[in-house]
Every structure is written in structure tokens, then in C-alpha cells.
Amino acid sequence: MIREIQDQILELKQKNDVAVLAHSYQSPEILEVADITGDSFALSVKAQELPQKNIVLCGVRFMADTIKLLSPEKRVVLPVAEATCPMAEQISPERVLKFKQENPEFKVVAYINTTTELKAVCDVCVTSSSALKIVRNMPEKNILFIPDYNLGSYIKKSLPEKNIVLWNGMCPVHAAVTVGDCKRAKAAYPNAKFLMHPELPQEILAYADVIGSTAAILDYAKNCVEDCVIGTEKSIADYLRITCPDRKFPLLSKRLMCPNMRLTNIMDVCKAVSGEGGEVIEIDEDLRLSAKFPIDEMIRLSK
Ligand code: 13P
Numbered sequence: 001m002i003r004e005i006q007d008q009i010l011e012l013k014q015k016n017d018v019a020v021l022a023h024s025y026q027s028p029e030i031l032e033v034a035d036i037t038g039d040s041f042a043l044s045v046k047a048q049e050l051p052q053k054n055i056v057l058c059g060v061r062f063m064a065d066t067i068k069l070l071s072p073e074k075r076v077v078l079p080v081a082e083a084t085c086p087m088a089e090q091i092s093p094e095r096v097l098k099f100k101q102e103n104p105e106f107k108v109v110a111y112i113n114t115t116t117e118l119k120a121v122c123d124v125c126v127t128s129s130s131a132l133k134i135v136r137n138m139p140e141k142n143i144l145f146i147p148d149y150n151l152g153s154y155i156k157k158s159l160p161e162k163n164i165v166l167w168n169g170m171c172p173v174h175a176a177v178t179v180g181d182c183k184r185a186k187a188a189y190p191n192a193k194f195l196m197h198p199e200l201p202q203e204i205l206a207y208a209d210v211i212g213s214t215a216a217i218l219d220y221a222k223n224c225v226e227d228c229v230i231g232t233e234k235s236i237a238d239y240l241r242i243t244c245p246d247r248k249f250p251l252l253s254k255r256l257m258c259p260n261m262r263l264t265n266i267m268d269v270c271k272a273v274s275g276e277g278g279e280v281i282e283i284d285e286d287l288r289l290s291a292k293f294p295i296d297e298m299i300r301l302s303k
Pocket residue numbers: 038039040041085113127128129171197199212213214215
């Protein structure tokens with residue numbers, strides 16, 4: 001059944017000139033039919049180079065919005081309109097503008113997990129894989145980092161030369177992991193590598209052997225020889241168990257399941273590729289130009 005839907009998607013992609021982009025958290029059957037898979041940085045940058053006029057983005061809304069910001073001439077579709085990232089709205093654009101007015105010496109750095117309206121009032125965007133490099137490359141010392149307190153804390157600790165002020169947002173999925181989860185995993189898998197996403201709190205990252213984006217975690221796990229405890233969404237552990245069946249990939253915590261990333265199924269992708277399902281992303285042109293600025297800065301500063 002799944003194989004048949006996948007074949008249909010492959011056919012429709014050709015017929016309708018569609019490229020499918022899938023975030024690393026998507027299910028294996030979606031990843032298998034994607035033209036590009038990866039973390040949020042790879043998806044936003046690589047979409048620009050695609051020849052197809054239509055893009056179906058399997059992930060959450062801010063990812064589809066970012067692609068539309070950079071490629072306005074393309075028809076960008078999010079297969080399930082309800083697939084959003086709760087962290088993206090944890091600070092209002094008005095609050096950012098007020099901060100900027102009161103602190104003109106600060107630059108505002110936004111995690112890419114933000115709404116288009118928020119990006120429009122920020123100076124630079126970062127992703128989990130590019131954040132350290134970008135903030136290090138910024139000439140400014142004073143930075144407000146929004147909205148993720150945990151990723152911000154990780155950057156602040158790694159770059160003590162910067163004066164980084166943090167907002168108190170968070171990913172509810174990664175923030176739910178406890179020190180007890182880490183202790184249990186260490187006791188059960190003493191020789192495994194602990195691979196963790198920087199959206200995890202500092203007290204959890206203290207147990208990490210490797211800290212990286214979703215794609216970096218996948219890469220490391222595929223290329224090492226040890227078992228790996230996976231400190232990010234469960235889909236990554238599930239995928240690794242299929243691709244590397246000779247090793248163990250226990251999940252750091254059973255709480256690591258993102259309901260929003262799990263909303264999209266292979267049938268939704270099929271409908272979106274056929275042109276009948278999903279939401280077509282539309283962004284007002286003035287808003288698009290303002291929100292594109294920090295994304296362009298992200299790409300420039302990550303080189
Ligand atoms: P990446 O930038 O690592 O793909 O992370 C996106 C995300 O939402 C992780 O929870």
C-alpha cells in the first residue's frame with residue numbers, strides 16, 4: 001500500500017514539476033520520496049537551487065515560509081496546514097521592537113523557528129547547525145537571542161566573548177527531557193555515544209558526547225561504530241534503526257515526540273503533490289522583503 005502511494009508520488013512529481021523537501025524528522029516513507037532531506041538550514045538554502053516550479057515542504061510551517069521568502073516565484077505547499085512549531089510564536093514582534101528601541105546597541109538574532117512576522121523585525125536568523133558560526137562571525141558584541149532559551153544558552157556558553165541576552169522561549173518537546181532520563185540512559189548504555197540537539201537544556205547537554213542539528217546527529221550516528229543514545233525527536237532513532245540494523249539507537253527520553261512534525265503522512269504528501277491538498281503559502285510582498293533580510297544575512301554569515 002505505502003509502496004503504491006510512493007510510486008504515485010514519484011509519477012506526480014514528474015508530471016506536475018514538483019520537488020519534495022522533507023525535514024529529517026519526517027517518517028522514512030516520506031524521506032524516501034524526497035528530492036532533498038536535511039535540517040532546517042539545508043532545506044532553506046537548497047530549495048533556491050531547485051529547477052522545479054513547485055515545492056512541497058514536509059515539516060512545519062516556518063520551514064515552508066522560509067522557502068517562500070527565498071523563492072517567491074515558486075508555488076510552495078505545506079501538506080498539513082496545522083503543522084506548526086509552538087516555539088515560533090513565543091515572543092511577539094512588538095516586544096522585539098520595544099527591546100530594539102530601548103537597546104539600540106543590540107542586534108536581534110532569531111532562531112529560524114520563528115514566524116515570518118518575527119523574522120521581519122530581526123537582524124539575523126540562525127539554525128541549530130549554523131548558530132555558533134554566525135554569531136561568532138557577527139561583528140556586534142551585544143545580542144538579543146530569541147526565542148529559544150536553551151539554544152541561546154548553548155551559544156552564550158560557547159561564545160563567552162559576546163554579551164548575549166536570552167528570551168525565555170523553548171521547544172516543549174526537548175525541554176521535557178529530565179536529568180533522570182540521562183542517568184537512566186547512562187546506566188543502561190554506558191558505552192554508547194550520547195548525541196544531542198542544542199534545543200535541550202544545559203543540564204541535559206552536560207551528558208552529551210556530540211551536540212548538533214538533526215542532520216549532524218544523523219551523520220554522526222551513521223558514521224560511527226558505537227551504539228548511540230538519540231537526544232532529539234524519536235523519528236531520528238527510528239530511521240537509524242532501519243538504516244543501521246546492526247547497532248542500537250535508544251531514545252534518550254520517551255518524551256521526545258513532536259506532535260506537529262508527526263502530523264504529515266504519506267497520503268498528505270500525495271495529495272499535495274497532486275495539487276489538491278495542503279496550504280499554498282502566500283506572503284505579502286513588503287512583509288516578505290523585510291523577513292527575507294535576516295535569512296539573507298544568515299546565508300552570508302554562514303559562509
Ligand atoms: P534542525 O535545525 O536541527 O533541523 O532543527 C529543527 C527543529 O525544529 C528541531 O526541533
